[in-house]
Amino acid sequence: MPIDEIIGEIVGAVVEGAVEVVGTGVSEVVAAVFDGGGGEKKPDTGEGLIVVGGSYAGAQIAASAREAGYTGRIRLVSAEAHTPYHRPPLSKAYLLGKAERESLPIRGAAFYDEEKVELLLSTPIVGADRANRTLTTAGGDTLKWDRLALATGARARTLADMPDKVLVLRDLADADRLRALAADARRVVVIGGGYIGLEAAASLSQLGKRVTVIEMQDRLLARAATPALANFVADAHRARGVELLFGARDVGFEHYHGVLSGVRASDSTGRAHTLPADLAVVGIGVHPNTELAAMLGLAVDDGIRVDEFARCIDAASGAPVPEIVAAGDCTRHPSRWNPAQGRGLRLESVQNATDQSKIAGATVAGAAAAKPYDAVPWFWSDQYDLKLQMVGLSGVPDTTVTRGNMASNRFSLFHFRAGVLVGVDSVNKPADHMLARRLLASRVPVTPEQAADANFDLRSTLPS
Amino acid sequence: MPTINYVLKDGTRRAIDVPNGTSIMLGAINNNLRGIDAECGGCCSCATCHVYIEESDMARLKPADSVEKELLEGVAAERRPTSRLSCQIDVTAALDGITVHMPDRQS
Numbered sequence: 263m264p265i266d267e268i269i270g271e272i273v274g275a276v277v278e279g280a281v282e283v284v285g286t287g288v289s290e291v292v293a294a295v296f297d298g299g300g301g302e303k304k305p306d307t308g309e310g311l312i313v314v315g316g317s318y319a320g321a322q323i324a325a326s327a328r329e330a331g332y333t334g335r336i337r338l339v340s341a342e343a344h345t346p347y348h349r350p351p352l353s354k355a356y357l358l359g360k361a362e363r364e365s366l367p368i369r370g371a372a373f374y375d376e377e378k379v380e381l382l383l384s385t386p387i388v389g390a391d392r393a394n395r396t397l398t399t400a401g402g403d404t405l406k407w408d409r410l411a412l413a414t415g416a417r418a419r420t421l422a423d424m425p426d427k428v429l430v431l432r433d434l435a436d437a438d439r440l441r442a443l444a445a446d447a448r449r450v451v452v453i454g455g456g457y458i459g460l461e462a463a464a465s466l467s468q469l470g471k472r473v474t475v476i477e478m479q480d481r482l483l484a485r486a487a488t489p490a491l492a493n494f495v496a497d498a499h500r501a502r503g504v505e506l507l508f509g510a511r512d513v514g515f516e517h518y519h520g521v522l523s524g525v526r527a528s529d530s531t532g533r534a535h536t537l538p539a540d541l542a543v544v545g546i547g548v549h550p551n552t553e554l555a556a557m558l559g560l561a562v563d564d565g566i567r568v569d570e571f572a573r574c575i576d577a578a579s580g581a582p583v584p585e586i587v588a589a590g591d592c593t594r595h596p597s598r599w600n601p602a603q604g605r606g607l608r609l610e611s612v613q614n615a616t617d618q619s620k621i622a623g624a625t626v627a628g629a630a631a632a633k634p635y636d637a638v639p640w641f642w643s644d645q646y647d648l649k650l651q652m653v654g655l656s657g658v659p660d661t662t663v664t665r666g667n668m669a670s671n672r673f674s675l676f677h678f679r680a681g682v683l684v685g686v687d688s689v690n691k692p693a694d695h696m697l698a699r700r701l702l703a704s705r706v707p708v709t710p711e712q713a714a715d716a717n718f719d720l721r722s723t724l725p726s
Numbered sequence: 727m728p729t730i731n732y733v734l735k736d737g738t739r740r741a742i743d744v745p746n747g748t749s750i751m752l753g754a755i756n757n758n759l760r761g762i763d764a765e766c767g768g769c770c771s772c773a774t775c776h777v778y779i780e781e782s783d784m785a786r787l788k789p790a791d792s793v794e795k796e797l798l799e800g801v802a803a804e805r806r807p808t809s810r811l812s813c814q815i816d817v818t819a820a821l822d823g824i825t826v827h828m829p830d831r832q833s
């Protein structure tokens with residue numbers, strides 16, 4: 263895999279490609295809403311809404327459609343055997359054995375009963391047809407829909423020739439395998455210094471494993487955090503005995519009868535290393551699941567393209583398709599938070615999956631109810647005793663000031679571009695994080711001097 | 727199993743048996759009680775599981791830790807002295823019969 267494909271992780275604010283894709287500009291979208299979006303609406307046949315994907319986005323679309331008054335049939339179809347569950351603990355409390363399966367549901371069984379959301383689990387969808395409004399399951403069944411929601415999320419990227427005891431971490435099945443293998447493992451190599459890799463490294467190191475993280479870039483969290491935060495995180499890992507290897511090339515695996523024995527990589531000077539390992543975790547980013555969208559003739563650009571109302575876009579005409587929405591990790595949406603203002607934003611976070619799905623659900627129930635998606639992006643990561651909380655998309659800030667004391671592990675970094683606050687990274691400062699969400703959402707002017715002055719009450723800048 | 731009394735936004739009371747070792751948040755989620763979003767699933771990161779504890783029951787709870795207290799500063803609804811994050815309240819026999827109230831909003 264080329265190095266430039268081995269990207270960082272969650273909050274994959276993909277900001278390259280400064281080309282404005284025709285049809286996703288705000289004005290086009292607004293115009294399209296008022297002229298009906300260009301696509302003609304077919305009459306409902308009673309088949310109702312099918313949501314493909316049973317995770318944050320899928321569950322939230324179903325819930326929000328009902329909340330916005332949708333009374334049609336709703337089916338939630340998922341490839342997984344489980345009802346929607348929280349993924350973030352899988353690399354944190356669940357891996358540490360501090361959370362169990364029973365503590366993970368996003369919604370309880372009563373939700374699906376009471377809201378009349380039919381669950382079709384262990385049902386991968388392998389085919390989709392827009393003209394006939396059908397889906398095909400892996401078992402060969404045909405499902406008909408009047409409205410469709412794509413909440414297919416993303417899948418973990420893998421490396422070539424992964425022997426036994428090399429895993430990715432995306433779902434509960436992965437986490438169960440990892441937990442079982444970790445019990446007997448002593449030396450673990452984590453490939454990829456993004457959030458998931460680092461959380462796995464932190465948890466496995468807390469479980470007493472010897473952990474090395476190998477990263478292809480010259481720093482951690484290259485795609486998803488500012489260098490200042492990344493350096494702090496790197497120091498935190500080293501201080502707790504985790505080894506970090508940067509600029510890794512040519513990553514490969516040594517095995518004995520198909521079972522991992524070591525991980526090969528050369529460093530930035532070209533020197534080859536072999537790290538003995540009895541377990542390896544590959545955390546090199548994700549691929550959005552866009553295959554069904556492509557089959558449906560919808561626009562796909564490293565993510566299913568949607569407008570501010572979570573409506574998919576017709577690949578040929580560029581017009582929104584009123585009967586098909588998409589939300590969550592699988593989408594790319596127009597966003598004023600995008601530092602590059604380029605081809606729209608693809609986020610990988612619970613916040614995005616939840617907030618975008620609220621809009622998608624309202625759109626399903628009748629577009630008039632839907633407000634354009636404009637929520638402030640935020641994200642968290644727990645590593646050791648560090649609670650990292652990020653808000654906004656800082657991109658490459660030109661000014662960063664620290665509020666609080668880095669040495670005490672309790673501080674926030676306020677990032678500015680051209681004098682405007684664009685993002686805040688907090689470490690063990692949840693109050694700063696919660697406040698920063700409000701500062702960014704209300705777009706009040708805050709100066710670097712005010713942010714750096716711990717005695718200045720930032721709340722005073724907010725409209726009362 | 728301890729019984730937790732949830733008072734919904736519209737004033738409805740629901741007495742729910744919530745298993746020991748789970749949380750007040752999970753009791754609401756598992757029973758589809760509206761009013762608790764719990765977006766982070768109990769990671770103490772989102773503040774969308776805010777509840778008000780009945781004043782007379784406050785003393786029966788372990789006090790909030792510093793992370794929870796800070797996060798409470800960011801709840802969407804009014805913050806009161808009885809505000810807690812329901813994911814941080816472990817259900818034990820000692821909590822049998824307590825009453826919690828849903829705030830008017832979580833986001």
Ligand SMILES: Cc1cc2nc3c(=O)[nH]c(=O)nc-3n(C[C@H](O)[C@H](O)[C@H](O)COP(=O)(O)OP(=O)(O)OC[C@H]3O[C@@H](n4cnc5c(N)ncnc54)[C@H](O)[C@@H]3O)c2cc1C
Binds near residue numbers: 314320433554589591
């Ligand atoms: C280990 C881990 C830790 C994380 N930690 C954090 C964190 O701390 N904070 C944070 O904000 N985010 C975190 N994330 C990211 C967060 O979990 C995702 O952003 C979120 O799950 C996205 O939700 P989604 O519903 O869009 O997609 P997904 O969660 O990817 O779900 C998609 C679902 O669709 C199903 N599906 C896909 N294709 C089909 C098909 N053709 N037919 C049927 N079903 C299909 C999949 O099986 C899956 O169940 C973490 C992720 C992982 C894996």
Ligand code: FES
Binds near residue numbers: 765766768773812813
């Ligand atoms: S569920 Fe997120 S803070 Fe309680």
